[in-house]
Amino acid sequence: MKLTKAEWQIMNALWEKHPATARQVMEQLPAGVHWAYTTIKTMLTRLVEKEAVSEAKQGNTSVYDPLVSQRKARLSAFRSLVDQAFDGAMGPLVHFLAEEEPLTPKQKKELAALLQDETTRKGESK
Amino acid sequence: MKLTKAEWQIMNALWEKHPATARQVMEQLPAGVHWAYTTIKTMLTRLVEKEAVSEAKQGNTSVYDPLVSQRKARLSAFRSLVDQAFDGAMGPLVHFLAEEEPLTPKQKKELAALLQDETTRKGESK
DNA sequence: AGGCGCATTCTACAGATGTAGTAGAATACT
DNA sequence: AGTATTCTACTACATCTGTAGAATGCGCCT
Numbered sequence: 001m002k003l004t005k006a007e008w009q010i011m012n013a014l015w016e017k018h019p020a021t022a023r024q025v026m027e028q029l030p031a032g033v034h035w036a037y038t039t040i041k042t043m044l045t046r047l048v049e050k051e052a053v054s055e056a057k058q059g060n061t062s063v064y065d066p067l068v069s070q071r072k073a074r075l076s077a078f079r080s081l082v083d084q085a086f087d088g089a090m091g092p093l094v095h096f097l098a099e100e101e102p103l104t105p106k107q108k109k110e111l112a113a114l115l116q117d118e119t120t121r122k123g124e125s126k
Numbered sequence: 127m128k129l130t131k132a133e134w135q136i137m138n139a140l141w142e143k144h145p146a147t148a149r150q151v152m153e154q155l156p157a158g159v160h161w162a163y164t165t166i167k168t169m170l171t172r173l174v175e176k177e178a179v180s181e182a183k184q185g186n187t188s189v190y191d192p193l194v195s196q197r198k199a200r201l202s203a204f205r206s207l208v209d210q211a212f213d214g215a216m217g218p219l220v221h222f223l224a225e226e227e228p229l230t231p232k233q234k235k236e237l238a239a240l241l242q243d244e245t246t247r248k249g250e251s252k
Numbered sequence: 253a254g255g256c257g258c259a260t261t262c263t264a265c266a267g268a269t270g271t272a273g274t275a276g277a278a279t280a281c282t
Numbered sequence: 283a284g285t286a287t288t289c290t291a292c293t294a295c296a297t298c299t300g301t302a303g304a305a306t307g308c309g310c311c312t
Binding site: 161164172185186 | 269
Binding site for chain 3: 283284285286287288289290291292293294295296297298299300301302303304305306307308309310311312
């Protein structure tokens with residue numbers, strides 16, 4: 001499930017608040033994004049075709065709901081990035097995260113803590 | 127500097143071995159990718175226009191070199207992903223890496239170690 | 253009944269992308 | 283020199299993306 005940039009914006013809005021009508025999606029878009037109403041409709045239609053969202057008629061109006069979870073979409077996008085820009089392996093990415101500066105020292109520490117935590121506290125439920 | 131999927135493949139080949147002629151780039155492509163020679167040329171031309179690679183004539187033949195570093199391209203791609211799929215913040219990404227399963231436990235431990243290391247060993251040269 | 257406002261579906265259209273064929277120039281082989 | 287090989291520069295073309303206008307339909311108010 002590959003989403004384009006514009007589609008991500010729509011999906012982000014939908015994940016944040018749903019079900020939602022096209023009008024509501026429009027309002028949910030980040031400030032600064034001023035698409036015509038029909039642009040949103042077009043996007044939503046395409047997303048429906050892609051089966052990324054569902055459409056249900058409420059009388060004359062369509063109400064949309066995400067069909068793919070944010071989690072799934074993120075996983076997929078993440079995978080794509082790794083495949084395409086990091087030799088498809090986590091190794092280079094891990095290295096990148098540690099060495100380059102996408103993370104502030106603080107965030108690195110935080111991530112380290114979370115990971116530590118996660119791998120330490122092993123053997124519980126779910 | 128936004129690279130498309132196909133462009134990444136070309137750049138990956140170039141970063142691996144450069145300078146290189148179109149023919150050499152072709153050979154450097156991952157097994158399974160069988161583009162026509164002219165396809166590669168087209169890509170290279172577009173990359174030159176984008177100023178992502180340089181082109182120098184050696185007699186009748188062009189030799190290409192990356193103009194943008196892999197590091198920079200990675201940073202940019204990474205940033206895009208975060209902006210578009212993770213609310214533009216590292217927080218959600220960090221959470222994602224810790225909670226979801228893009229990383230094997232082993233890799234998590236590894237990353238944790240690297241980060242720990244990096245943040246601990248603070249205050250050295252370079 | 254006529255009109256206002258909002259929703260819907262269609263159609264459009266330029267620029268980006270993936271992929272490559274053609275024709276002519278340069279080079280190399282015999 | 284004649285022919286085979288290899289480059290390069292152009293052109294092509296189907297899709298996909300981003301953006302949206304136009305025409306048309308439905309409910310409701312006066």
